Amino acid sequence: MSTMRAVEGWTVKPLERFVNEAGARLTLLMTPAGQVLAQFGFTRAVDVMAAAALGAAIVSSTAEIARLLEEPQFSALNHQGLRHGIFVAGFDSPRGRLLALVVYGTNSSVGLVQLFFEDFVRDLIAACPVPEERRPVLAEDFERELNQSLASLFRS
Numbered sequence: 310m311s312t313m314r315a316v317e318g319w320t321v322k323p324l325e326r327f328v329n330e331a332g333a334r335l336t337l338l339m340t341p342a343g344q345v346l347a348q349f350g351f352t353r354a355v356d357v358m359a360a361a362a363l364g365a366a367i368v369s370s371t372a373e374i375a376r377l378l379e380e381p382q383f384s385a386l387n388h389q390g391l392r393h394g395i396f397v398a399g400f401d402s403p404r405g406r407l408l409a410l411v412v413y414g415t416n417s418s419v420g421l422v423q424l425f426f427e428d429f430v431r432d433l434i435a436a437c438p439v440p441e442e443r444r445p446v447l448a449e450d451f452e453r454e455l456n457q458s459l460a461s462l463f464r465s
Contacts, residue, residue, distance in 0.1 A: 315347035323432035324349055331425040332417030334393070337361055337410040338433075341368060341399070346407070364410035367397050385426075387419045396422045400430045403437045 335350035343365035351357045385398035396411040
């Protein structure tokens with residue numbers, strides 16, 4: 310039984326559409342650090358964690374090779390086996406850089422995955438909520454307020 314789970318609800322519909330159109334067996338949507346936003350097809354959490362860590366490492370090492378070769382960032386990577394292929398790609402979104410790791414079988418092809426991946430990225434970007442404006446972690450007068458609080462706390 311295949312499962313779809315999402316930490317971020319806005320990823321569900323784009324992921325469902327992509328999986329159905331591309332014929333993906335397994336898919337992870339994650340941050341470059343390997344934090345999973347959504348997944349399809351995994352039945353064990355340990356498999357999700359291992360695939361996320363390995364996918365993030367693949368993208369990171371590929372980016373370093375590109376840097377050494379003085380190339381612009383590589384957009385996607387594909388490995389083709391006899392029964393499965395693995396497609397790994399990064400893309401920019403309103404939430405920052407995101408990565409996708411897609412495993413497909415003989416019922417699909419890298420061409421189909423690439424074709425529907427472009428739609429997947431567009432759908433994700435359209436569905437992505439606008440990030441909240443980042444506020445300073447510390448107030449401008451934090452030190453003054455802290456000193457006043459400490460002084461009032463330790464007054465005799």
